[in-house]
Amino acid sequence: MSTRIERGYRVQTRDIFAFCHRVRAALNPVRDDLDARWLMRHAVAAIDLSDRDGTPREPLPLLDAMHAFDDAQDRENAKGYRQASLSYAFDPHQFEVAFALDSPEATGEVTGTGALLARVYTSESALLQAWEALDEVEAWPYWDHSDRPGALTETEWCERRDAYARTTSPGAPATETCLTFALRSSVHDTGMLSMVMRDPDPAREDARRKRLMRAAPSFVDRVQTRALDLCVHEHLRQDDQDATTATARDLIGAVRLYREHLTSQSLQRHRPERIALRTALLDAVRATLDPDAAQWAIATTCQDRPATPGAQSGPQAPPHTDPTRAREAARAFVTAHPEPDHDGADR
Structure with missing residues (x-):
């Protein structure tokens, strides 16, 4: 051995x-x-x-x-x-x-x-x-x-x-x-x-909040991740699947495919229409996200639980933006980026 x-x-x-x-x-x-x-x-x-x-x-x-x-x-x-x-x-x-x-x-x-x-x-x-x-x-x-x-x-x-x-x-x-x-x-x-609970000591509470804020994902990463989620969902929908029925191989393949399309410049340099669709998708997703979501998560702790069901406590969330435009942009993006065949070319 x-x-x-x-x-x-x-x-x-x-x-x-x-x-x-x-x-x-x-x-x-x-x-x-x-x-x-x-x-x-x-x-x-x-x-x-x-x-x-x-x-x-x-x-x-x-x-x-x-x-x-x-x-x-x-x-x-x-x-x-x-x-x-x-x-x-x-x-x-x-x-x-x-x-x-x-x-x-x-x-x-x-x-x-x-x-x-x-x-x-x-x-x-x-x-x-x-x-x-x-x-x-x-x-x-x-x-x-x-x-x-x-x-x-x-x-x-x-x-x-x-x-x-x-x-x-x-x-x-x-x-x-x-x-x-x-x-x-x-x-x-x-x-x-201890990071989930608010600390009664002001100095420790300040340190808790700062640690969590340093660890928060960037707004750019959040936009790309949510756009990727929409693309994978739309890709599975077009194949008459969803996340509960798709195989692990299908899910991993879809994630890899659209992550590459969303982040790579070289693959789309000769297809400006696809770059325009990607820009439209990222802009639409960006409009649905709250830039202050990390601060909202940190400020909303166990001590902010409402005393009665339905009561409001802690910081208030901003009004929602209609997600329809983001879904439509994802649908257009996926349609323009068909899955490659075994030779590496678009189907």
């Missing part, structure tokens, strides 16, 4: 508990930014869809976004999904570490380097970069399926091989052989909840 430890590290510390405290101090703000981006992307999208379709906004978009995050984890966990991590819980912002001490006392082996080794599990590059920026952390990867890095001698490479062999047990999970560390709880994270 081949060995591949690309996220292996050597940690220089005499106190692993104090080191873990420093890890939390360095990585928690990064995790907060990732969570804020999730919340704002989904909260603003919900507002945009309501405005585009002329339907009432949900009163608590940030709270709904947090519930969507929890629901996504529950769905994946119900499927038996296992992320490449120490836990069995699905969390796109997970950061976990398995620590092992390469010493005779810890491994029961005769020899050892005395090094504290660490293997990191995360799918977020921002968290990995913050970890690698810590002074105590030294990249110490090892693999046996290809040549060793040219900067290392054969002796140094074998030292890593032997150290990982002593500190891991084939077939046994890291939770049974290592000391494990998780940055956050896998589900129902209180850090995300």
Whole structure:
């Protein structure tokens, strides 16, 4: 069996508990930014869809976004999904570490380097970069399926091989052989909840709002995303489908096709009429969106829930713009951009 430890590290510390405290101090703000981006992307999208379709906004978009995050984890966990991590819980912002001490006392082996080794599990590059920026952390990867890095001698490479062999047990999970560390709880994270709730402390509340505003999608991104939604919907409608009946392949294909048409200049340079249709679509979608949707989402918190059903509380949404023009523009755009055949030409 081949060995591949690309996220292996050597940690220089005499106190692993104090080191873990420093890890939390360095990585928690990064995790907060990732969570804020999730919340704002989904909260603003919900507002945009309501405005585009002329339907009432949900009163608590940030709270709904947090519930969507929890629901996504529950769905994946119900499927038996296992992320490449120490836990069995699905969390796109997970950061976990398995620590092992390469010493005779810890491994029961005769020899050892005395090094504290660490293997990191995360799918977020921002968290990995913050970890690698810590002074105590030294990249110490090892693999046996290809040549060793040219900067290392054969002796140094074998030292890593032997150290990982002593500190891991084939077939046994890291939770049974290592000391494990998780940055956050896998589900129902209180850090995300703190961004949904208004903080009574003025300084912390100001910091909460600023973090969420930094994480909000740009107005340009929102316009392109909502235009893409309309194009995909119209594409499926013309094929007598909708999002509930289309296959994953059809959905992915439609998204790729119209994302390219909406963002690429080179493909449409020789067809100015298509550029005009794209401009008309983006202008029509832009007219349906509220430039202040992010501020509205942040200002509308759990504390703004009306005391009685139907009562108004918190900031008021602007009046809706008729979405008919945007739908008609999407229909014209899709009609002018037929799906390519297998040779790459328009049908």
